[in-house]
Amino acid sequence: MVSRRGGRPRVTAVEWRVLGLMRQWWHQPDHFDWLSVYVKTRGMHLMWRAGIATVCAMTAALPVALLASSSHPHGAFAGVVAPFVTVVGTMLALLWLTRWPTRRQSIAFSLIATSCVAATCLVQGDPRAGILGCTAFAMLGGYIAFFHTAGHMVFSFSVAMITTFILAARLVRVYDVVLALCAFAMIFMLNVAFPFAAQSLVHALSIDVRRANLDALTGLLNRRGFYQAAHALQARRREPQTYLGVAMIDLDKFKRLNDTHGHAVGDQALVEVGNVLRDNCRATSVIGRAGGEEFVVADTFSTPDRSSMAERLRRAIAAIPYPITASIGTASAALGEPSQVSERRLLDRLMTSADTAMYAAKRAGGNQIRSASFADVDQNSTGSFS
Ligand code: GH3
Ligand code: MG
Ligand code: MG
Numbered sequence: 001m002v003s004r005r006g007g008r009p010r011v012t013a014v015e016w017r018v019l020g021l022m023r024q025w026w027h028q029p030d031h032f033d034w035l036s037v038y039v040k041t042r043g044m045h046l047m048w049r050a051g052i053a054t055v056c057a058m059t060a061a062l063p064v065a066l067l068a069s070s071s072h073p074h075g076a077f078a079g080v081v082a083p084f085v086t087v088v089g090t091m092l093a094l095l096w097l098t099r100w101p102t103r104r105q106s107i108a109f110s111l112i113a114t115s116c117v118a119a120t121c122l123v124q125g126d127p128r129a130g131i132l133g134c135t136a137f138a139m140l141g142g143y144i145a146f147f148h149t150a151g152h153m154v155f156s157f158s159v160a161m162i163t164t165f166i167l168a169a170r171l172v173r174v175y176d177v178v179l180a181l182c183a184f185a186m187i188f189m190l191n192v193a194f195p196f197a198a199q200s201l202v203h204a205l206s207i208d209v210r211r212a213n214l215d216a217l218t219g220l221l222n223r224r225g226f227y228q229a230a231h232a233l234q235a236r237r238r239e240p241q242t243y244l245g246v247a248m249i250d251l252d253k254f255k256r257l258n259d260t261h262g263h264a265v266g267d268q269a270l271v272e273v274g275n276v277l278r279d280n281c282r283a284t285s286v287i288g289r290a291g292g293e294e295f296v297v298a299d300t301f302s303t304p305d306r307s308s309m310a311e312r313l314r315r316a317i318a319a320i321p322y323p324i325t326a327s328i329g330t331a332s333a334a335l336g337e338p339s340q341v342s343e344r345r346l347l348d349r350l351m352t353s354a355d356t357a358m359y360a361a362k363r364a365g366g367n368q369i370r371s372a373s374f375a376d377v378d379q380n381s382t383g384s385f386s
Contacts (some may be wrong), residue, residue: 008180015037027041028150034229035205043193046101050097050230055139056092057089059180063082063120066082071129081123083177085119092113103236111155114155114160117140120133121163126174127170131167131171134163135190137187137190138190138191141194145195145202145203161188164187213229213335217271218224218270218273220287226288231344234346236349242335243301243304243334244333244346245299245300245301245304246332247329247355248294248358249294249328250326257322272322273317276320279293279316281313286298286299296354300335305371307371311372313326327361327367328358329372330357330371331351357370
């Protein structure tokens with residue numbers, strides 16, 4: 001409650017906390033990309049696709065099956081809605097059967113499925129059948145809460161509750177208030193419980209994933225975390241004229257720093273390099289510690305040339321208050337071109353090419369940058385560098 005003292009409203013600490021949590025919940029990012037990578041890297045994506053496609057196909061068959069029931073649909077569009085929903089539902093099942101959808105396709109899937117459930121429930125002749133159908137909203141709510149944003153959740157919940165309310169009002173007319181209230185309460189609870197469980201699960205998963213994917217010393221992503229985040233980055237950016245750029249960074253003669261000043265100073269220098277990379281890369285950049293004194297940065301850009309970024313990083317590392325410099329190799333390639341290798345292999349090739357370019361910089365004396373040409377990335381050769 002907002003209390004007043006001296007005429008000015010005062011918000012208590014508990015209220016701030018609740019407001020903060022709500023704001024955090026509302027602004028949570030879409031989870032689809034990282035969860036897709038999570039599911040794929042654990043080899044569960046085929047099982048998930050088969051499961052979602054099966055549930056989708058079975059649910060899609062229900063509207064047509066209900067035509068044979070005594071609760072058969074009524075109203076002007078009733079005869080059209082059931083076959084239409086079955087056809088659309090079958091197409092949605094086919095989407096999951098044939099591929100792991102993109103984030104946009106998944107959002108479209110959830111919005112279309114939500115509309116189909118609402119239409120099917122509302123045209124049922126017997127409101128009890130309609131209310132029973134509203135349980136499908138809970139499944140969809142769980143799906144949306146697992147993969148997508150709070151905005152999508154609120155939309156789906158609103159459609160579910162409005163549909164249930166209309167059907168409950170019909171229950172009052174045909175049966176009685178008590179049955180209507182009980183049915184409404186049941187659907188309400190299901191539509192809160194399923195999304196709540198899914199949100200709790202995704203929250204816990206995200207904490208564990210973050211912990212398991214971070215390098216304990218620098219706080220940057222570890223190699224595994226880097227791969228996951230970079231794959232998610234690739235999956236997210238599919239517009240034409242987008243390039244995936246990778247920079248491999250190896251500190252020069254780092255062993256000497258350890259030998260001269262001690263391992264603890266070496267550790268502090270590594271932490272500083274991590275900070276410098278964070279400060280000099282864009283917020284969208286995926287930054288990892290590839291191991292030891294090697295770092296890697298990936299990001300998407302509208303141009304292929306990464307030399308200015310590499311030069312900025314080289315200078316920034318040379319300027320930190322430790323006697324260290326870095327050799328940096330970069331490579332980039334256009335995303336989403338049909339002739340190109342799979343996403344996973346493209347990232348591997350870019351990292352190999354950038355690594356080879358980095359070694360060319362090191363052989364030339366260190367504290368330098370080199371860029372792999374497109375041909376190097378394409379053929380994964382160790383050809384010329386500029
Ligand atoms: P080059 O110029 O050829 O890259 O030489 P270098 O000394 O940097 O490379 P080398 O691979 O010979 O040695 C890497 C060193 O990095 C050896 C190891 O002691 C040090 N190192 C690796 N991980 C850590 C760490 O976590 N902390 C500290 N302080 N040193 C580390
Ligand atoms: Mg090294
Ligand atoms: Mg080194």
